[in-house]
Amino acid sequence: MKHNEAGFGSKIGVIAATVGSAVGLGNIWRFPSVVQSNGGSAFLLVYLGCVLLLGIPVMLAEFSLGRAGHSDAVGVMKNLTPGKKWWILGVFGLLSSYLILQFYMVVAGWSTEYLYQSITGGLFEGVNFDADAAGNSEVFTRQMNDFITSPTQPVIWTNVMIILNLVILLRGVQKGIEKLSNVLMPLLFVLLLVFCGISLSLPGAGEGVEFFLKPDFSKVTPGVVISALGQAFFSLSLGMGILVTYASYFPKDTMMTRTAVTVSLSDFGVAFLMGLIIFPAVMSFGLNDNPGGLAGTTLVFVTLPGIFTQMPCSQLWAILFFLLLFVATITSTVSIAEVSIAFLRDRFGMKRSNACLVILLPLFVTSAICSLSLGAVPELQVLGLSMFDFLDSLTTNFLLPVSAIGLCVYVGWVLHRDFIKDELTNYGTFRSRVAPVVQFLVKYVCPWLIAAILVSQIINLLEA
Numbered sequence: 001m002k003h004n005e006a007g008f009g010s011k012i013g014v015i016a017a018t019v020g021s022a023v024g025l026g027n028i029w030r031f032p033s034v035v036q037s038n039g040g041s042a043f044l045l046v047y048l049g050c051v052l053l054l055g056i057p058v059m060l061a062e063f064s065l066g067r068a069g070h071s072d073a074v075g076v077m078k079n080l081t082p083g084k085k086w087w088i089l090g091v092f093g094l095l096s097s098y099l100i101l102q103f104y105m106v107v108a109g110w111s112t113e114y115l116y117q118s119i120t121g122g123l124f125e126g127v128n129f130d131a132d133a134a135g136n137s138e139v140f141t142r143q144m145n146d147f148i149t150s151p152t153q154p155v156i157w158t159n160v161m162i163i164l165n166l167v168i169l170l171r172g173v174q175k176g177i178e179k180l181s182n183v184l185m186p187l188l189f190v191l192l193l194v195f196c197g198i199s200l201s202l203p204g205a206g207e208g209v210e211f212f213l214k215p216d217f218s219k220v221t222p223g224v225v226i227s228a229l230g231q232a233f234f235s236l237s238l239g240m241g242i243l244v245t246y247a248s249y250f251p252k253d254t255m256m257t258r259t260a261v262t263v264s265l266s267d268f269g270v271a272f273l274m275g276l277i278i279f280p281a282v283m284s285f286g287l288n289d290n291p292g293g294l295a296g297t298t299l300v301f302v303t304l305p306g307i308f309t310q311m312p313c314s315q316l317w318a319i320l321f322f323l324l325l326f327v328a329t330i331t332s333t334v335s336i337a338e339v340s341i342a343f344l345r346d347r348f349g350m351k352r353s354n355a356c357l358v359i360l361l362p363l364f365v366t367s368a369i370c371s372l373s374l375g376a377v378p379e380l381q382v383l384g385l386s387m388f389d390f391l392d393s394l395t396t397n398f399l400l401p402v403s404a405i406g407l408c409v410y411v412g413w414v415l416h417r418d419f420i421k422d423e424l425t426n427y428g429t430f431r432s433r434v435a436p437v438v439q440f441l442v443k444y445v446c447p448w449l450i451a452a453i454l455v456s457q458i459i460n461l462l463e464a
């Protein structure tokens with residue numbers, strides 16, 4: 001069954017919503033720590049290579065599937081290869097996206113609480129503004145740990161985020177997701193540029209820029225390449241049915257290649273700007289010696305607030321930064337949830353309102369479990385990991401790559417030979433020199449590269 005949801009209404013809406021999905025915790029939270037743990041500048045070019053070589057082709061495969069199949073992540077395979085079992089691939093993506101939603105919503109809740117605390121000034125309670133940036137890390141670390149491990153606060157804020165998602169998703173694709181993204185994404189870019197300007201003008205910023213940008217190829221190891229591939233994947237929202245679902249809302253005349261390149265490079269651009277914000281600031285304030293200071297959670301909730309205390313108008317910068325984080329997360333959570341909502345609507349003919357409730361209401365319990373597993377109820381463990389970390393590793397390290405390999409095999413080997421070419425040329429309306437290259441990459445290159453990530457993850461896991 002094809003869906004009858006009014007899709008995106010404009011070209012700008014297509015770009016804003018898809019960039020909104022891609023830009024999220026992956027760029028702000030994960031990217032700086034992955035750069036740091038992979039030797040800085042060695043990582044960046046390899047990452048760009050992965051975005052171009054892997055990200056764009058797989059994104060185009062997902063776009064093609066979604067627009068041609070014009071249905072949810074499972075329905076596209078049912079429509080394109082009726083009577084065959086390929087729809088199971090879609091179930092994989094669907095499952096991954098729903099599992100990701102469980103813990104992503106928790107972090108989204110944290111960013112909302114920190115935005116609230118910045119506005120009320122609670123974030124800076126007990127802080128000594130005369131100390132240096134590192135001087136307050138104890139206060140911020142205690143604050144963060146108390147918050148994350150509290151049995152109530154993070155659950156309440158996760159619930160606030162679930163309700164906000166519900167409000168947006170109930171309004172539908174055009175009036176909810178598209179409108180939200182059209183307003184928030186330009187705001188996000190403006191905020192990023194403001195932070196970038198400030199960071200680059202700090203004394204000693206050059207050292208940070210050098211760490212981030214001066215290529216040092218001696219540090220490129222297989223591990224760096226694998227991390228870059230995984231990061232590209234996570235950041236571009238690949239392998240989860242998100243882009244398949246969004247593409248099913250694309251107008252028929254959407255220029256797929258241009259859209260994929262714009263989305264991928266914008267996503268890369270945000271990560272790049274984030275690097276230009278973080279590393280100069282961290283070096284300038286002498287926080288580079290703290291090895292844990294660039295790990296995602298600490299970076300956002302301890303290191304950056306420490307830096308804000310050193311700047312005039314600390315509270316304003318905190319508000320703007322957590323607003324940025326909030327914008328990035330909410331445009332991603334709606335995209336992750338939309339995969340399951342589209343599935344219920346198309347497969348079971350549910351009304352949007354019912355589908356939204358069926359998908360989001362259970363999160364009040366399941367996301368709470370993820371949140372509590374981080375400290376308040378440490379018994380909530382699977383295989384020695386907190387529920388939160390278990391879901392994170394299972395999806396990012398295993399389900400996503402498996403589903404993306406399947407997707408490439410499906411598009412490259414199962415569908416008819418010219419499937420991608422037809423889609424990329426809008427069914428022969430114009431010529432495309434890129435189409436054969438993409439077809440080649442999806443068929444012969446991407447599945448192997450992604451399989452390499454997967455095998456390395458499994459080896460890492462077995463060794464750990």
Ligand code: PFF
Nearest residue numbers: 022024025026234235237332
């Ligand atoms: N791409 C977004 C991000 O980088 O945060 C959202 C996202 C989707 C993250 C899927 C992770 C993921 F597995």
